[in-house]
Amino acid sequence: MLSVHTSPLDQPGTGDAGGMNVYVLELSRALARRGAEVEIFTRATSSAQPRVVDAEPGVRVVHVPAGPFEGLDKNELPGQLCAFTAGVLRAEAHRPAGWYDVVHSHYWLSGEVGWLAADRWDVPLVHTMHTMARVKNAALAPGDVPEPQGRVIGEEQVVAESDALVASTREEAEDLVRFCGADPDAVHVVAPGVDLDVFAPAAPADGGAGPAARTALRERLGLPTDRPVVLFAGRVQLLKGPDVLVGALGELERSGAERPLLVVLGGASGRPTAVRELRALAHTLGVADDLVVRPPVARAELADWYRAADLVAVPSHNESFGLVAAEAQACGTPVVAAAVGGLRTVVVDDVSGVLVMDHEPATWARVLGGLLADPGRRDRLAAGARRAGERFSWDRAAAAMLDVYAQAAKTHRTAR
Template sequence: MSPLRLALVCLHTSPATEPGAGDAGGMNVVVWQQAQALAALGHRVDVITRRSDPAQPEHTTPSPHLTLRFLDAGPAQPLPKGAHEDVVADFGAELARVAELGRFGRYDLIHSHHWFSGVAALPVARSLGTPHVQSFHSIAAPEATPLSAGERPESPGRLAGEAMLARESDLVVAISAAEARTVTGRLGADPDRVVIVGPGVDNNLFHPDLRRPGAGGAGPAPDPGHLLVAGRLHPLKGIDLGIEALALLPEPRPLLVVAGDPASDTAEYAQWLHELARARGVADLVQFAGAQHRADLAALMRTARAVLVTSHSETYGLVALEASASGVPVVAAAGAGGLAEAVLDGVTGLLVPTRVPGDWAAAIERVLTEPGLAGALGGAGRDRALGLDWENSARDLLEAYVSATARRPRS
């Protein structure tokens, strides 16, 4: 294959930002890792995002063939995630301007991540005669869906924008079969224009620690150790469920480490989590560790007794795959979209079919106390993760790109 020139557009958050900080999450990991893998395969990749700090340069070049570009749209400062809808038009206009001037060269394909990016970039792609690929990473719930505590209602612009992008983009790339079903069923996309490209995992960064007690199926650890929840402190992540379950575990209870910062508009939820821990009598057992650098998160993960994924909804649940790569069992929500694909129930972790804290406590207690279970789940998870990496994910993505360019040849 001849090298492609690709634009990956991510308006509301730079993919290079550490996950768990502000609005950065699994999407950042997926976009950044795929971009690096595509560049390593010889393709020229521009990752285009909004300038959120005056000190950010016009562009940086983190590695050969990979450029991170910042466009001016709205104030050069962080914005609450919902406020980015107000700068979509400005971002699109700036993207169109630099494209018309040829400042970044001619792209073979534009791939937008999240609906903000797609609404801004699709008109630019159409004006250039360039194929447009859309990934959502999260999809708005129907208007009648009850909100979780502290969750803001979706704007009408998102509901309409996602449907438009699903129908008008040349291709939609979903990260899981669960997301693909949502794209076709809720947004009305043509199933023939939806492909699934699963994520990878860095098996060198996320790996088991065979030195820790209880690793490799050697039996329960002699001390309670810690459980880990990793993600933004956002109501959709359901971290309160982890705290409720912790309070129901028999003593001696493990520590619950929460790795992540509040999202840009969820400071009240973060404060409520502290209050909940105090109210349940486990404040001394809940450690709010803040956003972690990837290496530090990997170290926390490989030494955990289990990783909890308590989200109400996940398009995939990358944290679960990273836990498996670390040889650590996962306890996750069965009804949270793609988590049922990230976690093989009874093989790499346990899926809990309810959000009842007692059910979660029972599942966690099984992992902590049932002889051989943690080692078996962690070992199977590691074996599965070894078959997944970011290069394979990037190669699958390239196949999708070839399909999109065949549908809309460059003019």
Template sequence: MTNIQRVAMLSLHTSPLEQPGSGDAGGMNVYVRSMALELAKTGIDVEIFTRAHAEDQAETEELAPGVIVRHVPAGPRQKVAKERLPELHDSLVDAVHAIQKHLSDEHFDVVHSHYWVSGIAGLRLAKTWKLPLVHTMHTMGKVKNLRAPAYGSVEPAIRIKGEQKIVDGATRLIANTRREAGELATHYGAPSGSIDIIPPGVNLEIFHPAPVDRASLDVSQNAFHLVFAGRIQRLKGPQILIEAAARLAKSRPDIPLKISILGSVSGAEELQLEPLVQSHGLHNTVSLHPAVQPATLATWLRSADVVVMPSFSESFGLVALEAQACGTPVLAANVGGLPQAVSHGRTGLLVDGHDPALWAAELEKLYDDAGLRQTLANGAAIHARAFGWNRTAMLTAQSYRNAVEDFGSPSH
């Protein structure tokens, strides 16, 4: 069996040290950080390369024994929109290569890039270092553009071309779900034999059922409490939840509705929720909160009767998994990886489309049927137990071994 000892992991556009739910940080940040920590527990050292974006950042930071984050100097030491990062590809590649050259006699066994910005850099670094490249898309430009008319943001041609180069040049691709694997094949022509399907995990030590004092969150005990957690952008659909709540407030004023939205504005097209909340007269119903740390997020998820995810696109939907691990049912859009994260009718409900009227109707059904909510809650906690990060790390390590063997084969 091929022995994997060290991995160069590229997360150039966003750091695993960032707070999920703010800026460009989201499920991918949780993914990179959590998987690196689990890989280290199996004996695989991981060095994560991410762009330095602040003057006071140390060159390196140890997350845990075997996991080092290296801040790569490229461009200004400040936040840069990920849409501008392709301009920095040359300097990012040169800086990562320069760091690698100074790591004495140490070498990597494989390069693992995350998201297309890192994938382009990964192609060049893997070629220079004569190593296999494993790539995880997380999201795909062509798939997002299929739904772009609904939320008004189109991915640029440079991304589409870049993703095609990555698919054509990577040794192996990791997809979160079967649906994502199918999209890689359909839209980019990826050979099915080069794709490993590996679902993300959830930190079961943090996200698990437990009693919660709603009063500590300023939520009344009798409220029908809905929680949305994620970046505040149209792609994630918090505006759909607010529109659905407005309909529900008019048609069912007897429902003691309370909505908590956790997250920060993100993306090139900023979505401001406060004016929308005010225009519908929901200022006493909807509370907007900044992104929170995982332990606090778990408390919010436990406090919810339902966690709502009206996303237009999700490669998997880690928040759905975290909510279910807390024993909370999820109402989610039937898109991307959410049908795998949420078992319809067993752990939550899936909604076809983004018509606020549909979402209002589903929320009304969940409010009226407390027995259904309890059944879904029980199933949710059981379902989530199968998604520990240790399993994700073990399958990823096997993907690395496959990549090394493929890379060394005569047909490569």
């Protein structure tokens, strides 16, 4: 596995760490449970990091020095790909010949490295894009910066050189063909998973999912027990749309409607001032007291936040899958999500949540306000949410991915 710009061991929810970190680590763990040995190469970002971390049996994370440890923006990483590739090739040189059977790269930067490594070792290259420049640029949030042309070209190169491409949804598969010129026969749809042991409704031993259990959970998390709570979990950046939710609070305030407490569980990404800007927007709209920003938390605690919320909101401008939505639903919490990308697959409209067709704060205020005023509908959606969440598991994803690797090996041998 290659994950150049972010380590699967990093805490998701701030900086460049997000759903891809979870994807790489959880997929690797599931592959290891099926007997594979997985080595994940990622760029070292601190001199204190150990060179090698055995995350668990069968999963090893290797930190490769490439450029300065700190202060290097993701957009500056293309200049360090030669150094990173050299580190990966050196590591392989200490292994017996034929050590690796497949290279699986994640995000276009890793694909550039994987292209060379797979060619050098004469093994298949499997690539997961996660996000695509042309798709992101077609759905930019107001004020956001478009992806550079260098990335567009890089993605086309990786697609052309891959033996197999993995998409999370059928829509993403179609985008690979339309925007990157992928061969449809080389594209495989493998839905990511959810750890259904961690992300589940409250167990009967913990008081179940009733009002008393939620009250106790909120008290433990420091949340109010006498007002609705809407949760946003993810990086604070324009792409993810937390400003849309703050704008919705402002619309509810102007109309005199009851306002929920909006909890943002995440840190700044892209701009270090992102959290401060979000708080400033809330102050300007007169809803500063309705916004709470907390740092991201570990997975087990994140499940508690999902369970404690009345609704989880995912107002992203683009999502290739939408792992937060899948996890929240698995916990039995309805999701209000933008009708974009993979969220249209993950969230079943009016069954497990509600899909919102635009990013206008007035629309989101109307949808959120309507759901919070209708506990009967929320209960129905909560039941559907758990069923929708159970569609995704990492073990199923790993089984499908092993099939992709086998097909990629056949393609690679045929192309020799």
